Amino acid sequence: MSAPRRTTTASAIFLLAIFALTGCGQQKGRSEVLNHSTEGHLSIGITYDQPGLGQHLADDTVRGFDVDVAKYIAQRLNVPENGISWKQVPLADREIAIERGEVDFIAAAYSITAQRQQRVTFAGPYYIAAQDLLVREDEKSINGPGELTGRRLCSVKGTTSAERVRQQYAANVQLVEYPQFDRCITALLAAQVDAVTTDDVILAGYLAKNPELLRLVGRKFGEERYGIGLRKGDDEGRTRINAAIQQMISSGAWNAALTRNFPSPEFQPNPPPQVGQE
Template identity: 70%
Template sequence: MIGAGGCGGPRALSPVLSTSAEAHLTIGVTFDQPGLGQRLPDGSVRGFDVDVAKYVAQELRVPADGITWKQVLLADRESAITRGEVQLVVASYSITEERQQHVSFAGPYYTAGQDLLVRESEKTINGPSDLGDRRLCTVQGTTSSERVRQHHAATVRLVEYARFDMCVNALLAMQVDAVTTDDLILAGYAAKNPELLRLVGRRFSEERYGIGLRKGDDEGRQRVDEALAKMIASGAWAAALKRNFPDSEFLPAPAPHVGEN
């Protein structure tokens, strides 16, 4: 049983649990990340993040048709939660100390690593040290962007867009030389364009994906953690990962320990 909140006044209801009790949740996802969160022409969404979100919702007694999917830009994930536009964000959302000042995280449910995506014909870029004075594209408001600013700003020309599909289009159009973000995101784009793009395959960070929810919603976080642990133990987590990233050349990370954030 979930215990009552601390003393000092009435406890605010968990936005996650109060809306799930009504068999409805609004969940923020990306619409432009193949393999993770992508909106299809028929209006449906699919991807590993989507499958994780559906499993969590099911454990909270919310059926698939009780979910409202809301697109969130990566730079707007905290604000979507704090403004109450969504109850959960499942969108390749790395757990960081800075973000934990504004939102709470359940998870992690995956451990990614920052990598590089280049054109298949590009043979001289095989890691961050090969970037030189190249044009490197990433998305505003991401940990990838911040890491480039902190560690590579003196050696690369940083180009930033609002979405990763814009970076990938720029790469294909030869307007930039590489795209950087988490390997799981880049693997989705590489799989979509296998004859044109390749994942370098040299991680240079650790990104623990969490599910974002309102700051201080400990009850909701506990219930989401329980759902994630069950998904991993049941085999549904591995099945979802394999279904969305079937390329045998890409080896996903093993399941993380939920609750270590």
């Protein structure tokens, strides 16, 4: 009689282990974004130093187009603004922050690339930017990326912009990299570098702060598709966020957010993108 009982006990333990493993697997496969949104809160990664896109102000609030997009997505996921925890994420650490679960998603001028898609799932795009150059107002010899050979070019570590210039336009450019764009702008104003390169929408924000000292070259090149970065494999979250972005565009809120954050007539934003073409 004892032998059958031991077999029954062993079988039960084995089945419980299988159920536990299955349950763990299902939990891992669930959308962290949707799980947390049902609890009424989200942790969202943004930049703190990009005027017009994502900026942390002295009164401890955040403002910008990326911020407005993130707020709209949260609202469509039934998370109120006071349920959002904003987290500053350095551009070079965006994949790491997502993989470690430090944020539920990132809205930070996050260009969709094949390399990043190996580690991150993207929703969007929610904006398509072009690359440009920002120079000092009195700098007349730089009017495009092909005129940067031997010049000092500043960009932020972990971005795609400087590498595109080096590979396609000026192999001998002297690249200077900082962790944040505001340090590039400070170096440009101090004549420590000759130009700053990144997406035109980012440069337009800095131009608005220094319109008499800086000049946007206006020779646009390349293309950057901004996406919302999610945990790898979160297809359910991507679908819901894509629907929110599409609703933001069709409702007019998308265009209103662009106009509010980039009011200068010198910058003409691109039209809405085709959402879902990551």
